[in-house]
Amino acid sequence: MYQKTMVPLDGSELAEYVLPHIAAITEGGGVREVIFIRVVKPFNLTPVRGEPVISDEELEQLDAKSEAAADGYLDRLVIRVSYDKTKISQTTILGEATGSLVDYATNNKVDLIAIATHGRSGLSRWIWGSTADRILRHTRVPIMMVRVPKA
Numbered sequence: 001m002y003q004k005t006m007v008p009l010d011g012s013e014l015a016e017y018v019l020p021h022i023a024a025i026t027e028g029g030g031v032r033e034v035i036f037i038r039v040v041k042p043f044n045l046t047p048v049r050g051e052p053v054i055s056d057e058e059l060e061q062l063d064a065k066s067e068a069a070a071d072g073y074l075d076r077l078v079i080r081v082s083y084d085k086t087k088i089s090q091t092t093i094l095g096e097a098t099g100s101l102v103d104y105a106t107n108n109k110v111d112l113i114a115i116a117t118h119g120r121s122g123l124s125r126w127i128w129g130s131t132a133d134r135i136l137r138h139t140r141v142p143i144m145m146v147r148v149p150k151a
Contacts, residue, residue, distance in 0.1 A: 004031075006037055008113070018144075021144065025114075038091075043062045043063055091104070116148050
């Protein structure tokens with residue numbers, strides 16, 4: 001049923017709580033591809049007053065370093081996991097998390113988004129928000145949310 005599954009990760013141990021669930025659904029044999037995806041927010045240093053403190057070229061270099069670090073994380077992750085008969089791919093996107101993930105899922109015909117949620121509520125959810133919740137509200141792709149224990 002779910003042939004192409006997208007797994008957004010932020011590099012944290014908590015986000016990786018979704019991985020055993022991905023292993024379970026790939027064992028069923030229907031999933032042909034699992035896409036690990038990481039979104040890196042671009043640096044945006046707009047000065048309040050005066051001249052910019054950093055050049056556009058330096059900003060591009062910072063973004064490139066962030067993307068390289070995200071790629072390195074995904075490279076190490078792919079080495080750690082193995083799903084029989086399931087293709088594993090990875091991608092890093094420079095942009096805003098929710099919009100980038102929703103657009104990627106839509107444009108790449110993803111059947112399922114599998115994401116861990118930290119289970120925040122109350123004030124902390126209001127302050128930090130929930131990427132998983134925002135994705136749920138902005139996509140038509142089915143979502144499997146895995147709540148992180150003890151979060």
